[in-house]
Amino acid sequence: MILEGDTLIPADRHAVWTALNDPEVLRDCIPGCQSLERQSDTDFTSSVRAAIGPVSATFGARITLSEIEPDRGYTISGEGKGGAAGFARGKARVDLADEPGGTRLRYTADVNVGGKLAQVGSRLIQGTAKKLSEEFFGRLGERLGATPGAAPSAPAAPVAAGTAGLSGRRLLWAGAIVILLAVIAWAIGR
Amino acid sequence: MKAIEDFTLVGKTILRREDGYLMRGKAQFLDDLPEPKGLIHLAFVLSPYARADILSIDAGAAKALPGVIDVLTGKDFVDDIKLFAPVIEIGGYRPVRRPVVAVDRVNFVGEYVAVILAESPYVAQDALDLVEVSYDPLPSVAGIDEAAAPGAPVLHDHLGDNLIFKTAFETEGFADRFAEGDVVVEEEFRLGRVTGVMIEPRGCMACPDPIATNMTLWTPTQIPHIVRTAIADHLDIAESALRVVTPAVGGGFGTKAHVYPDELIVVALARRLGRAVKWVQDRREELLTNAHAREHVLKIRVAAKNDGEIRAVHLDVRTNCGAYPNHPYSPTLEATAAVRMMPGPYRIRNYKYDVSSVTTNTAPTGAYRGTGQPSAFLAIEGMMDRVGRRLGLDPADVRRRNTIRPEEFPYVNVVGVRYDTGSYLPSLERGLEMIGYDAFRAAQPEDRLVGGKYRGIGICNYTEVSGTGAPGWRVRGFAKMPGFDSSRVVVEPDGKVTVYVSQADAGQGHYTTFAQLAADRLGVDWADVMVVEGDTSKTPYGTGTFASRGSVVGGGTVIRCSEKVGVKVRRIAGYMLNADPERLVMKEGRVFDPASPDRGLTLREVAETAYSMNNLGLPQGEEHGLEATDYYDPPMVTMANGTHVVQVAVDPEDGKVEIERYVVVHDCGRVINPKIVEGQVHGATVQGIGEALMEEIVYDAEGQHLNANLLDYLLPTAMDVPDLELSHIETPSIDTVGGIKGAAEGGLTGAVPALANAVGDALAGLGVNITRVPLRPSYVFEQIRRARAAQEGRT
Amino acid sequence: MKPAAFDYHRPDSLEEACALLAEHGAEARVLAGGQSLVPLMNMRILSPAVLIDINRCRELSYLRREDGVIACGALTRQGEAETSDLVAAHLPLMAAAMPHVGVRANRNFGTVCGSLAHADPLAELPSVAAALEARFVIASSRGRREVDAGEFFVSALTNCIEPDEMLAEVRLPVAAANARSAFLEIANRAHGFAVAGVAALVEIDGEGRCTRARLSAMGAGDTTARLAPVEALIEGRRLDEGLIREAGAAATAAAEPAQDVHATADYRAHVIGTLVSRALRQMAGQPGGAA
């Protein structure tokens, strides 16, 4: 499934970029994140406690950054395996652009949920990404809004925006990173 | 074939003897069988990936679980199960063989990756969660177009691409004949992927049996003899040492007419471990791994004269094989059925077809009720409407113009199939009359909008292939498909009758209808005839129950065999009565000369003589016993026919299709038991309604199966079914024994095109072109919206 | 397809149930009717370590009228609500929705509160509760709290109940004398597994004006929520055909549905508009108020 969307973050581009590469910021913003550690310049491991629908569990995931263009964007890939429940993996391109009031974050994610989850869990998967991404961008916005040097007086709430989707119509708007984490969480948390 | 004129019980509704034990809960389906001591329960680890390399399998934790006996992987079966493949000998087919449990590589979601052996089903499921398989996912391909595209991931390296089957046919001078058309109409049709969804999923149980045979396999299959041969071939077991038994079978629909890897696995394990081994499929596995069907793309070009005459047809059929060829049919089954059936009831003399099948990272496809025929008729019946619309002719008239008339029978069609008899035109006319076609058309406004809904009528005039004999299978390359079926009819010492048939009932009522046939021929009470089938150790060899062959071939052999025994009965009775055997008749359990009906014998008295239970002795040269065996190889095929005419209303506000009237005219030749035929028509038609309106297995582009459950794969409920207006025409075959034609699939074959055409007719005023099934509201609505937008754009 | 093992507890009272929840928290699930929970357990989408079976907590099985609301306990079966005179008389919207909830065998055991707690945005009862402005009484050993639907339904299959809490009661305001209601849904077959639906309630004054409108749509988004723009549009106005169409368009515009194997997002949005228009038309034609 291809997910696309964008959001306005009330902070300047460099601040957003720094945040997106700061394990501590990410850990604070990812709902339920218990640890997020940088293994190398481009590799992270993460442990997240997530409640997705009726499912709640702690899961581990591997996240890799590539095609890095400082202050402009990167490609983030994640993979989580849930044994008998299936798997989730995905890849998202995140791009940053200046805009009055802050920085526009655009993402295109290709998320692949497989195995039992895809076969019997379609109802459960729906909406999860949106919920978690709202939380993620809400927190990111709050945090950056409070950071010195960030664009002042912009609303801290996440900004809905996405227009394109599978059907070409407001399918989902969600943050690529969190979508990846959400589906990975889903795969593990049974 | 000499027609039988003196049927007495044939044609009468006899209520089924099976019902009592089924309704009391006494029937034994696979999972109802008493469990042998030491039974091992299996569960399969299924691949979550459409295509991946298996890097490692760690079963340590699973094996440590109390109650787990072992965990085996593909490599553990390499030595005792040969690579699994059907035997197909037809030009253009390229063989692919597969391990029964994946070795190193998986090719579809649901493929078996490891096998859990446990003391209970619950523990087996617990162990599934503990097996850690490490995969390296590979690029995959799910759709026909994608698999055929250059650069697509190739499933089977030795093929070089994904094309597993391709063949073509063309009549002489086709291009010239095609050019004679005044108009050329083209269309591309698509059918969604569906499957049988028997309410009883599959399963199997192998029991080592050192005394009788070496091994008994209980499996709810439609083809016990073919299963036995396949297992013997792949496991190096003597066929004499393997007994395949079908317990009560909870629906088959063709889905259970395959040989599946698990059937080989349970036998191999039971042999290796010396313990009984059982596996019961759950609904998710049923939807993931049983043979799927359809997912066809049909491109059709028709050249027609201005008066509606179809001058020539070019049909290109592409099908999705799935990851591996199914056993025993391979992907050629639906593909060749579609192209061979397309001419249907029509006088099509100039024909060209191309047919192909590609491998994809999806479950193997195979047989399902209607096999190829709903596709063929969706195409040709869809073209009848389109030719009509193009030429300004009534679609019914286009059909009339091209339908084979009663005086043209017997008729050999363009691909060499003989239509011995049929009611193609009368059936069409009756269907149209029953629904009030002319009045409907006269009242139908040009925009077809009545009371806020678009209303239309759809027609499908179809032929139904049935009772395929050995030549019919051979011509399509099925080298190991016997084609014949067989029976043994025994008059027991007490004069009661046992009939052993090579078939396997899955709810069709054989225990009643075959008794009815034997009783009819032997002149006994049908209740005195017992029927035994679905057991390779009890019945002679045969093909099984699928492709509308039960009544034609099974029924035919029971008639023939009963008559053979009857000859011996009369011979012995003639000797006992000192009468000419030729003059004797068998009636009401007695054998007598009609000239002196009082002077006769009971069948029991004759049987006692045959079994040496009196002092009368036998005539010179006569053997003891009173039985016969018969192997009946029917004609290449026998064509039944029928017509569905459906009136629908389409709501433009929500895209829902409502069936307002549903007329079925059905001709399956000689009817054995009308109520049972009616049941077949109902059941098949409703499966057709499902296929046309709601059922579809959905894979995403990566080959993930998105609806392996019954909330997301929708079956019709009682509320989706209109009352059918059903009429029978009885045009007996002159080629088959008893004049019987098959009855099981026409309902489905008729329903899918009729419904698509009805929706197409209803929306024709809008310019909507309906070219695919299923017609879910979401899809129909979208077509209406686009057409309305286009109309507004024009005005 | 068999459930994983769990520790089983069968409290006799709400207090005991809450004590068990306090002890086991997120490891535990509450079993009432089991019609949503057990399928997930059989498929092992969900494998709770502890199951707290409240079927013996008889005190939780009730439907009673209390100051303008019908109070429905955690153990009240859907089938009981379906045949309840209280529901028929005072909650016509819920009565209209009940036959659409699963099938008879599901309703015989499935509870009203269980379906609400399952929080499926494609299910009937959450939308009914949202349209009725129900209050959700959530109990734990720490005490009781009451929330509205907006707070209760968090997202798809997610409610606001904390791990040590359970939904003890739902309080459904009785319909006013001049209230009219309609429940409509659409599925890919005649019955079962809706693609979209609408629960609607309006009050109409002597002038034929809609004085209060409460609508909630199934399948309109990833959570159960009211169609606020539609309500705002029609309140204070007469329900004529022009307004009814406008309301349908507003519902379509407000919906943010998802695509799945059953329907496109576009279709869902449009059919929600269609259903809103049909519901309003149906209510405009109902007896009870001045038309």
Place this chain on the structure above:
Amino acid sequence: MSTKKVTVRLKVNGKDYVRDVEPRYLLADFLRHELHLTGTHIGCEHGVCGACTVLINGKTGRSCLQFAAALDGAEITTVEGIAGDRPLHPVQEAFHEAHALQCGYCTPGFLMTTIEFLGQNPDPDRDEIRQALTNNMCRCTGYLNIIDAVEDAAKRLREGAREA
């Protein structure tokens, strides 16, 4: 999580049974494998198809969605209890005469649904019957003969009630 067994007492078809089973043991499995009442069939194990439908304290329920342990003390009627070894029940007779079953796998569930339904609605019309039959799925019959059978069974039961 434990696999510790608990004691379950159930009255099934009028007979008392006591068994020790794991709490996770489904009623369907309990009936089929502990009591060997295999007339109750398993079709989907997620509550949709209705093959496993039994009467639990007089009401139809999915035995695949019930834990036997949780039903301790309940009264269950399975298909084996409808007529026992006596002649067929009027509902069964009606099914037989209408040819309302083919493979018969789903039939026990349909019989349970029909018995409950006609108990609540002794004189239903065809639309009401269709609605009631959504409780179960059949893949063989196309439902039409089942609808006929329920209509006929209603008549038989009404006539039986008049005679009694």
